[in-house]
Amino acid sequence: MLSHRFDNSNLLGWIFMAPAAILLLFFLTYPLGLGVWLGFTDTTIGSDGQWIGLDNYAYLVGDPISRLALFNTILYTVVACAFKFALGLWLAILLNHKLRMQSFFRSVIMLPWIVPTALSALAFWWMYDPQFSIISWVLVKLGLIDRYIDFLGDPWLARLSVVIANIWRGIPFFAITLLAGLQTISPNLYEAAAIDGVTPWQQFRYVTLPLLTPIIAVVTTFSVLFTFTDFQLVYVLTRGGPVNATQLMTTLSYQQAISGGALGEGSALAIMMVPFLLASVLFSYFGLQRRAWQRGGDK
Amino acid sequence: MNDKTKAEPEGMEYLQSLPRRWVTIYIPLGIFVFVLLFPFYWMVITAFKPASELALHTSNPFWVISPTLQHFKDLLFNTPFPSWMLNTLIVSVVATVLSLACGTLGAYAIERLRFQGSKQVGMAIFFAYLVPPSILFIPLASIVFKMGLFDTRWALILTYPTFLIPFSTWLLMGYFRSIPYELEECALIDGATRWQILVKIILPLSVPGLISAGIFAFTLSWNEYIYALTLISSSEMKTVPVGMTTELIEGDVYHWGQLMAGALLGSLPVAVIYSFFAEYYVSGMTGAIKE
Numbered sequence: 001m002l003s004h005r006f007d008n009s010n011l012l013g014w015i016f017m018a019p020a021a022i023l024l025l026f027f028l029t030y031p032l033g034l035g036v037w038l039g040f041t042d043t044t045i046g047s048d049g050q051w052i053g054l055d056n057y058a059y060l061v062g063d064p065i066s067r068l069a070l071f072n073t074i075l076y077t078v079v080a081c082a083f084k085f086a087l088g089l090w091l092a093i094l095l096n097h098k099l100r101m102q103s104f105f106r107s108v109i110m111l112p113w114i115v116p117t118a119l120s121a122l123a124f125w126w127m128y129d130p131q132f133s134i135i136s137w138v139l140v141k142l143g144l145i146d147r148y149i150d151f152l153g154d155p156w157l158a159r160l161s162v163v164i165a166n167i168w169r170g171i172p173f174f175a176i177t178l179l180a181g182l183q184t185i186s187p188n189l190y191e192a193a194a195i196d197g198v199t200p201w202q203q204f205r206y207v208t209l210p211l212l213t214p215i216i217a218v219v220t221t222f223s224v225l226f227t228f229t230d231f232q233l234v235y236v237l238t239r240g241g242p243v244n245a246t247q248l249m250t251t252l253s254y255q256q257a258i259s260g261g262a263l264g265e266g267s268a269l270a271i272m273m274v275p276f277l278l279a280s281v282l283f284s285y286f287g288l289q290r291r292a293w294q295r296g297g298d299k
Numbered sequence: 300m301n302d303k304t305k306a307e308p309e310g311m312e313y314l315q316s317l318p319r320r321w322v323t324i325y326i327p328l329g330i331f332v333f334v335l336l337f338p339f340y341w342m343v344i345t346a347f348k349p350a351s352e353l354a355l356h357t358s359n360p361f362w363v364i365s366p367t368l369q370h371f372k373d374l375l376f377n378t379p380f381p382s383w384m385l386n387t388l389i390v391s392v393v394a395t396v397l398s399l400a401c402g403t404l405g406a407y408a409i410e411r412l413r414f415q416g417s418k419q420v421g422m423a424i425f426f427a428y429l430v431p432p433s434i435l436f437i438p439l440a441s442i443v444f445k446m447g448l449f450d451t452r453w454a455l456i457l458t459y460p461t462f463l464i465p466f467s468t469w470l471l472m473g474y475f476r477s478i479p480y481e482l483e484e485c486a487l488i489d490g491a492t493r494w495q496i497l498v499k500i501i502l503p504l505s506v507p508g509l510i511s512a513g514i515f516a517f518t519l520s521w522n523e524y525i526y527a528l529t530l531i532s533s534s535e536m537k538t539v540p541v542g543m544t545t546e547l548i549e550g551d552v553y554h555w556g557q558l559m560a561g562a563l564l565g566s567l568p569v570a571v572i573y574s575f576f577a578e579y580y581v582s583g584m585t586g587a588i589k590e
Binding site: 009010011012013014016017019020021023024027028030031032034035038043087090091094095097099103105106107108109110111112114115116117118119120121122123124126127129132134137168171172176180225226229230231232235236250253254257258263266267270271273274277281 | 320324327328331332334335336338339341342345353354360400401402404405407408409412413414415417420424427429430431432433434435436437438439440441442457458460461464465468493518521522524525528529539540541543544553555558559561562565566569570573574577580581
């Protein structure tokens with residue numbers, strides 16, 4: 001009887017699992033493998049390629065544009081994630097106070113995250129317009145500058161501009177998830193700290209931050225993953241320009257593979273991102289492990 | 300438990316004086332809200348401005364003197380925008396329903412049927428969740444092309460589940476775990492089949508989870524960009540985000556009013572859904588991150 005139930009449950013389990021498994025195997029696992037394979041070939045749109053071993057990778061490592069793209073991607077990820085984390089944590093702490101209309105604030109600050117990024121990128125594009133930028137208009141009226149800023153025309157200004165747009169889009173994600181983490185911290189701990197006469201900074205450093213570390217590790221990993229593989233914001237704002245100054249690995253692989261037709265080279269570029277993604281996942285995993293150990297391994 | 304901790308922080312708020320609260324809380328919060336919402340305000344204002352006012356060197360640019368609906372009219376009658384909206388809607392709804400169905404069955408199998416290998420499958424689902432679309436779009440383009448689905452809605456309906464199924468399965472696994480096992484045992488003793496248990500006991504109890512997963516999946520599909528950009532080529536088959544950013548830009552003259560009107564209308568569906576289900580959305584987002 002027991003073994004009968006067991007068999008039944010096994011069979012039924014796989015039947016229930018089948019639709020998801022088939023879709024994922026065919027549209028996720030297979031493309032992943034195909035992508036790795038394409039990276040070793042010289043496939044172009046319209047012609048099946050030949051196996052060329054590591055030639056694509058050898059070429060990409062020596063290519064100044066793909067090196068620039070790697071530099072840009074790392075810069076974009078590190079700067080944007082650092083600011084998203086710091087500002088998001090600050091906003092979460094502000095929202096964790098008792099406020100009138102707290103749920104209203106919590107809802108409206110999510111808007112940048114909800115709205116399609118391609119469409120909010122259009123709004124940023126308009127605000128960065130060289131002739132009609134509202135930002136330049138305000139700065140001129142305040143007497144801070146005398147000429148309109150060409151936000152997306154200068155290499156470093158363009159990098160700064162796309163990073164700012166990315167930070168704007170990512171703050172709500174950090175704020176809301178970290179707020180959820182803050183709300184699980186027992187107020188007793190803050191009371192105990194207050195009785196011990198801590199300063200607000202000490203309270204943050206020795207009570208809030210240690211208890212928040214597990215969720216910070218997870219949220220940061222997700223954010224690094226999403227930022228490192230971000231595509232649409234930069235594609236819409238600059239298409240990688242001016243002169244590849246904002247070219248990311250994703251936008252470069254799109255340009256090579258889809259616009260330029262070099263599927264093999266584009267795939268190799270995309271696959272080159274995998275080691276970085278694995279590193280960030282492992283980083284978060286070990287971050288979590290450390291916390292569990294410090295708390296006496298209770299979880 | 301959550302409600303209690305949420306209510307209690309007020310316990311120590313009296314330690315802060317009112318002026319101090321203004322400097323440390325209200326003013327920074329006000330700046331955050333202003334910066335996060337200003338692009339939307341600017342979108343709305345621009346969408347209603349007549350072309351003459353858009354050259355903002357002269358008047359006060361933060362207000363509209365004579366609002367116009369011209370940009371919306373142009374957008375709705377002289378561009379393929381309505382068909383982009385329709386495409387996005389069809390693709391998002393079908394992909395969401397498909398993914399929720401697959402995700403529910405999968406999550407139930409992993410969490411409750413506990414078949415041999417279910418743990419490994421659960422881990423695989425989690426790793427699938429971490430695979431970003433921007434490393435899959437090139438091989439997917441070649442697969443979709445070989446299947447003859449290139450430039451059809453099916454291309455998107457079948458590829459969106461690659462990120463929707465892992466997400467919704469993971470979220471629903473958490474929900475199913477919170478339902479007491481005893482309920483299911485009682486039903487088994489009463490002679491219910493697994494299918495009846497799923498439909499009559501588990502699903503009604505996990506409606507909040509289904510709503511969270513559903514609206515989150517819908518939003519993700521509505522906002523998806525790279526697959527829609529790669530797998531669709533003809534103008535009238537595009538989705539709103541792709542159409543807006545590739546088709547409405549002619550040469551060096553940008554029709555800013557029209558672009559902002561489209562950005563506004565294209566954001567409206569997700570914003571409306573979000574405004575009704577904000578709490579579910581937040582719980583979906585935090586639920587997917589935890590574990």
